[in-house]
Amino acid sequence: MLKIDNLHAGVEGNEILNGINLEVNAGEVHAIMGPNGSGKSTLAAVIAGKEEFEVTEGTVILDGEDLEDSAPEERAHKGIFMSFQYPVEIPGVTVTNFMRTAINESRKARGLEEMPANQMLKLIREKSELLEIDRKFLSRSLNEGFSGGEKKRNEIFQMAMLEPKLAILDETDSGLDIDALRIVANGVNKLRSESNAVIVITHYQRLLEYIVPDYVHVLHEGKIVKSGTKELALELEEKGYDWIKNEAVV
Amino acid sequence: MDLKEKLVSSFLAFENNIDVDHPVHDIRSEAIKNFEIKGFPSKKEEAWKYTSLSGLQKTNFSIFPKEENALEYREVKKYFLHEIDTYKIVFIDGIYSSYLSETTHDGVDVCLMSAALTKPMYRQIIELYFNKVASTEESLTTLNTAFSKEGAYIYIPKNKVPKKPIEILHFSTGNEASLMLQPRNLIIAEENAELQVIERHQSLTENEVLTNSVTEIFAAKNAIVDYYKVQNDTKKASLIDNTYISQKDTSVVKVHTFSFGGKLTRNNLNFYQxxxxIDSTMKGVTILSEKQHVDHHTLVHHKEPNCESHQDYKGIYGERSTGVFNGKIIVDKIAQKTNAFQQNNNILISDKATINTKPQLEIFADDVKCSHGCTIGQLDEEALFYLQSRGIPKKEASALLMYAFANNVLESVRIPELKRRINKLIANKLGVRLGFDL
Structure with a gap:
């Protein structure tokens, strides 16, 4: 599904990603771990198409199509979703209206009619139940005054509504208490299928107890320095990132 | 002949058609003297540094419309808040249109300034209130005072509330190649009275219009006044709005100014406590494009203790548009425990757009809370990326962010239909469908 080949990217001449190779197939969950500043969030943003980052070399290919010239919204229309570490507050636009706009824009891009209102409401109801979201919450302004946990839950709610092919969860576990973490992870697990894939970006192993990855990759200085199965995450938890750093130097 | 000379010499002709023995005429005569001495303000004056009237002064405006023009309701229906029932005071090229209006004398007076200035039954009120808060120094206000004859007259007696909101509409039909209008409004809310007013100036053609309007509002003890100014005129219409408000104990007056259209707009909004x-609130949303110019000059004069004022102006400036915000707050020595809040936030969406923003605080009391803040920025890139990553194209995402930016100013609009209208005007002005009903 996703094929990243020798990806180099940075900001204003500072290279942050330094030759990333990664292949993600449908039905898989990949975890990307690494110390602070290793390039995890940059990788997520580059896949999602953030213009601030300049790709200097290499390719990101989704279903055989090079994404180089695709704007973030076009990537979204092609099925990429990124859950933000710091979701932005949009006063005056309710969660419901925001989702309606997002879904209909995607449908428009795919040449579909707008989703009828009753169908939209049904979908919203269904997905909000999945994430144990109170109905009142949906008529609040997007992310405005939301707690950290509410913001993250709302991110996964959006993911549920948009049904992406490839979901990238950027530090979704940060700032979550254990109950919220469980709800969020549960939501993600229920959305998993044979036809979609998830990339979980995290600093800690904790989230991976709930969203169990098929593969774990360790990012260091903009490169994947080690890949393995879920046991690698446990090893990292035990030994810390210094172990990887030392190994990388050698 | 320039515009000033033309106006001054027209005063004699104007006097031929009015009752020069009425006490108001002395006020007019004084006013034209003041204007003759001062003339139009120039950019050399601090208060007019960023707004030039020199172009307008070169235009050969007609000062008295030659003939009456009629309009069918269906032609202008969209400019009314027709979703709800309202009283309407409507003028066409400065002349009252009884056909389009709906006035009342049922417990309250919602009618005409020309009647109030001539009929004996209004004389006492006129003597008490007319020109009592409007400036006798500021040249454009005195120009209006000199020619004051027609406009809206609203009198709400003690404990009364009109059954419905009141709309004041000024249409210009393009009868004249260029027309100058000088409406004069007087609005009085006595003790415990309450009212809502919506004012709109609308040119129906591309002919040039200059409106120099003066509105005096008196809010007695405990009165509540909501005043909405909808400024969405054509690219050839200019407006100088001079509004003066006098408030008594525990009264609440809110003025909302929505500026989306017009060529040159100057809002002089003055509150005297x-x-x-007392609670005085001023809110504004300004969204400009092309070469539009809007200048908000606000004044709150805190003259007594324990009062509040709130100002919240948001501006979005595109293309080559220019904006000005000048917010003056005076707190007299006696006005302890004043709470004055002022905020002006702006977004420039074009490299060629300009905003000049200036808080001006003169505080003579020592136990007050006064805060002010102005910001000028661009759209938040991170927020834009967030919306785009949800599949919303950049243009729509920008509009959504601008809409969100301006939106909180609308929270205090108490007529839901008007709020919906303003939301739609904002969406239209930003040039996009937001993808949901407002």
């Missing part, structure tokens, strides 16, 4: 526990 003549009592205690």
């Amino acid at each position: 003549d009592g205690q526990h």
